Amino acid sequence: MAAQGGAGQPQTGDDVYLTRSLAGGDLTVQYRNALNPNDRLGALYIFGFGSGLLTLDQSSGDTLNTNWQSMGGTGFLACADAG
Numbered sequence: 605m606a607a608q609g610g611a612g613q614p615q616t617g618d619d620v621y622l623t624r625s626l627a628g629g630d631l632t633v634q635y636r637n638a639l640n641p642n643d644r645l646g647a648l649y650i651f652g653f654g655s656g657l658l659t660l661d662q663s664s665g666d667t668l669n670t671n672w673q674s675m676g677g678t679g680f681l682a683c684a685d686a687g
Contacts, residue, residue: 613637614643614645615643616640616643616644616645617644617645617646618645618646619645619646619647619648619649620645620646620647620648620649620670621649621651622648622649622650622651622658622660623649623650623651623652623653623658624651624652624653624654624656624658625653625654629656630656630657630658630659631656631657631658631659632659632660632661633658633659633660633661634661634663634664635660635661635662635664635666635668636664636666637666637667637668638664638666641666641667642667642669643669644669644670644671645668645669645670645671646670646671646672647670647671647672647673647674648668648670648672648673648674649673649674649675650673650674650675650676651675651676
């Protein structure tokens, strides 16, 4: 995940961009936030360009709160929203 202000875990209010722009293999990003479960991200943007599959994995059970979510691109995307 890349967020406003640099690498590392996004903080409350940060906009987060997940992008896949290279041809080739699949990419899975795992979301975990056990330390601050009530954090709310500003926006979550997921964009895939190329032949690989971009997946956001939230199977840890940690809550992912955002003010806005957007998915798009020309590649393959996978998102399972549990509520």
